[in-house]
Amino acid sequence: MIRDFRTTDIDRVMHLWLSTNILAHNFIDSEYWQNNFESVKEMMPKASIYVYEQNGEIQAFIGLMKSFIAGIFVSSDFQSKGIGKLLLDYSKGKHNELSLCVYKKNDRALRFYLKEGFTASAEQVDENTGEIEFVMRWKNSV
DSSP: OEEEOOGGGHHHHHHHHHHHHHHHTTTSOHHHHHHHHHHHHHHGGGSEEEEEEETTEEEEEEEEETTEEEEEEEOGGGTTSSHHHHHHHHHHTTOSEEEEEEETTOHHHHHHHHHTTOEEEEEEEOTTTOOEEEEEEEEOOO
16 A cells, blocks of 8 residues: 555654665665765655555655655565555656656666656766766656
8 A cells, every 4th residue: 555654654764765775776885875864864754755555564665855756665575566666656646747866877776767668868977976877757648
């Protein structure tokens, strides 16, 4: 089930944020994510967050700042089961356009977004990590 974020979800959501970032971005020192934990936690309530819950446990979430996807985070045990797509489709239903940045070295995420109709509109360097990332956009064609 997908539902809106509640403030009581913050600890589970932040655990998912940290563990998923470390796992998906093994080309970035895990210390980077740990050092940004508190500032991201403070920003969470300012975002639109939708969580995927199964058996009363949050297994995934998507975070948006207006129509910019800050990220989709799925528990490692639940990856490759269509949950990221469910969250993305849910967000597509609320927006006519979406954008995001994805690291060039994150092949799995890059393939996922391309398959879901996103196109790369620019390439840039993330000044925080020094990594190359693609700016990607999706537009509703209906």
